[in-house]
Amino acid sequence: MHVSTLVRRSAALLVILVAASACSDATSGPRPAARTAFDIQALQPLDSRSGGPRDQAALDSNTTTLTIDPNVSKTYAFGQNWIYFPAHSICDPATSGYGPGVWDTPCTPVSQPVTITVHWSGRGGYAFAHFSPELRFVPVDAHTYTRWVFLSLHSQKKLHDLSAYTMVYCIQPGVWVDESLSDPTLRAWLDPLHNSVYRRVKHFSGYMVAAAYSELGGSDASY
Numbered sequence: 001m002h003v004s005t006l007v008r009r010s011a012a013l014l015v016i017l018v019a020a021s022a023c024s025d026a027t028s029g030p031r032p033a034a035r036t037a038f039d040i041q042a043l044q045p046l047d048s049r050s051g052g053p054r055d056q057a058a059l060d061s062n063t064t065t066l067t068i069d070p071n072v073s074k075t076y077a078f079g080q081n082w083i084y085f086p087a088h089s090i091c092d093p094a095t096s097g098y099g100p101g102v103w104d105t106p107c108t109p110v111s112q113p114v115t116i117t118v119h120w121s122g123r124g125g126y127a128f129a130h131f132s133p134e135l136r137f138v139p140v141d142a143h144t145y146t147r148w149v150f151l152s153l154h155s156q157k158k159l160h161d162l163s164a165y166t167m168v169y170c171i172q173p174g175v176w177v178d179e180s181l182s183d184p185t186l187r188a189w190l191d192p193l194h195n196s197v198y199r200r201v202k203h204f205s206g207y208m209v210a211a212a213y214s215e216l217g218g219s220d221a222s223y
Contacts, residue, residue: 026165041193043084043150044111062121068114073074080154080194081129086147090114091136098134100171103202109138120153127153127197128170133136142185145200152191152198159195167199 066076068085075084091107093114120129129151140147151167159165167188168176180187180199188199 043152063117063119066116066118068116070110070112070114076130078120079122080196081120081127082152084150084152085137086149089137089147089149091138093133093135097137098136098203098205103136104139107136107138122154122156127151127155130189131204134203136203137201139202145185148185148200149202150198151201151204152194152196154194154196159190159197160180161190165190165197167197 023187062079064078066083068074068090070085070090071087073085073087075082082206085125088109090110092110092113096102096107097105116133116135118129120127140149153167155165165188166178166180168178171177174185183202184200185200188197190196192197
């Protein structure tokens with residue numbers, strides 16, 4: 001191998017390793033402006049790898065159904081929001097169980113298509129999405145971010161500073177949980193290009209809320 005080629009490849013590998021190390025830093029975490037180790041823009045619904053343009057019905061309604069093929073990696077849009085499922089990332093709901101005690105418990109991936117109903121709203125700028133049925137996702141190593149499920153929710157308000165926003169899980173009406181406090185891989189990220197907040201999710205049911213506000217009690221969303 002030519003020396004210059006070897007140098008270039010070595011440099012590229014170093015960049016990847018540094019980025020992965022920054023992503024896995026559980027004590028300090030990246031600053032809002034830091035470049036993430038994963039390419040979130042590649043997951044955008046309008047990207048050629050997402051399976052084509054957004055479904056018009058999803059743009060025209062705040063409730064839609066999504067048929068998920070669990071055997072392929074794909075982004076699914078609903079309005080200006082989206083969720084990305086890597087292949088084989090959805091636990092079989094018939095055997096996986098559901099609840100905070102099993103989020104990281106190994107499960108058997110489902111192999112048949114899964115139909116999801118999602119209801120969302122950006123009323124007042126506080127974006128949220130409610131998914132059914134209850135599902136959880138195949139646990140993976142914290143460093144294996146290419147196999148994470150990502151949820152992105154669009155805000156009607158202009159987003160500037162990630163420190164003013166978070167994405168919280170509504171474990172029951174009126175009770176919000178910031179899961180990133182116990183698992184830093186669930187911290188929220190800002191996508192300024194699309195005015196959205198996104199993060200890894202390990203499950204959904206009840207309400208998964210994108211909170212475009214600084215205080216958890218500040219949302220006026222009703223369900």
